[in-house]
Amino acid sequence: MNNNSLFYELLDEQARKLEDSIDQSIPYHRFSLSYRLKKKALLKAYLKTLDDSDKFERSYSKLRFNQRVRIALLAAITALLLTGASIYVTYVIGGMKAEMYADHSDVFSFDDENAPEFIEDNYRITYNLEGYEHIIVDNDEILYWEIYENDTDRISFSFSPKSTYKNARLNTEYSGIKKIEMNGKEMLYFVTSNDYHCLTWDNGDYIFEFYFTVSFEKAEEIIKSIKKE
Numbered sequence: 001m002n003n004n005s006l007f008y009e010l011l012d013e014q015a016r017k018l019e020d021s022i023d024q025s026i027p028y029h030r031f032s033l034s035y036r037l038k039k040k041a042l043l044k045a046y047l048k049t050l051d052d053s054d055k056f057e058r059s060y061s062k063l064r065f066n067q068r069v070r071i072a073l074l075a076a077i078t079a080l081l082l083t084g085a086s087i088y089v090t091y092v093i094g095g096m097k098a099e100m101y102a103d104h105s106d107v108f109s110f111d112d113e114n115a116p117e118f119i120e121d122n123y124r125i126t127y128n129l130e131g132y133e134h135i136i137v138d139n140d141e142i143l144y145w146e147i148y149e150n151d152t153d154r155i156s157f158s159f160s161p162k163s164t165y166k167n168a169r170l171n172t173e174y175s176g177i178k179k180i181e182m183n184g185k186e187m188l189y190f191v192t193s194n195d196y197h198c199l200t201w202d203n204g205d206y207i208f209e210f211y212f213t214v215s216f217e218k219a220e221e222i223i224k225s226i227k228k229e
Contacts, residue, residue, distance in 0.1 A: 091179045093186045094202035095162060103173040107188070107200065112162035115205045119144060123159055123206070127225035154196075155222065156211040165207040170198075183224045199223065 091098045095111035118141040125146075132148040132155070139145075145158035170177065175191035180199075187201040192211075197219065199210045208226075212219045 091177070091188060093179060093188055093200075094204065096165070096188070096200070096202040096207065098170075098177055098188050100172060100177045105170045105172040105177045105190070107165070107168040107170060109162040109165040109202065109207055115162045117163050118142060118161055119159075119206070121205070122229040123208075123226055124229055125155075125157055125222055125225055126227050127222040129155070129222075153214045154212070155214065155219075156196075156209070157226070159206045159208045162202065162205070162207055170200075182220055 089100045091100070095115075096107060096109050098105050098107045123144070125148075129148050132150050132153075135147045135149075137145040137147060138158075142164050143158060143160050145156070148155040148157075170190060171192060172190045174193045177188055177190040180187055180189045182199065185201050185203075187199045190198055192198060196211045196213060197216070199208075199219070201208050210219070210223055212222075214222075
């Protein structure tokens with residue numbers, strides 16, 4: 001292994017340690033103005049070296065290995081701050097990962113090698129929803145989606161194979177996203193801009209989504225009633 005490969009491996013390791021050190025209970029981190037100004041000056045000084053890259057390469061190569069790692073990490077974090085991007089918080093729920101940014105969250109499924117590629121099972125709500133109009137929106141090999149609604153409330157239940165849930169973007173700008181436990185299952189929870197509550201979870205084979213405007217207690221009972229036929 002050459003020095004460059006070793007350098008980038010160490011850089012990746014330090015980046016992972018940095019991410020792991022972020023308190024997962026804190027969705028955002030605000031840096032002080034003085035900190036941002038100092039890092040802006042540092043980045044500006046670095047950009048000046050681009051006018052004479054050969055000189056920078058000669059100076060950089062003389063630094064000790066751990067100094068090079070620190071400079072690379074500092075430059076990456078500084079660039080992130082100055083471009084206005086947010087350090088994201090990561091949640092892992094079973095075989096599903098959510099990355100929360102300031103204005104949205106990206107959700108990815110993984111660990112789906114043994115999961116069905118298409119819908120092979122029928123999961124249905126068995127809770128008594130008499131008085132609700134029932135609409136089946138989709139019922140095919142990659143999506144089952146049904147809606148229950150009346151004059152005041154709306155419930156949306158759907159599930160898909162994990163293989164189709166590789167890159168979902170959730171509009172979590174107004175509430176953020178967090179991990180909760182319900183009925184013994186870990187779930188992702190957020191509230192949409194129009195006040196729909198949403199729960200998403202992985203049962204090992206499929207990704208489930210449940211949107212609702214009913215009370216949280218009633219939603220918990222309805223979710224508990226979801227059974228495989």
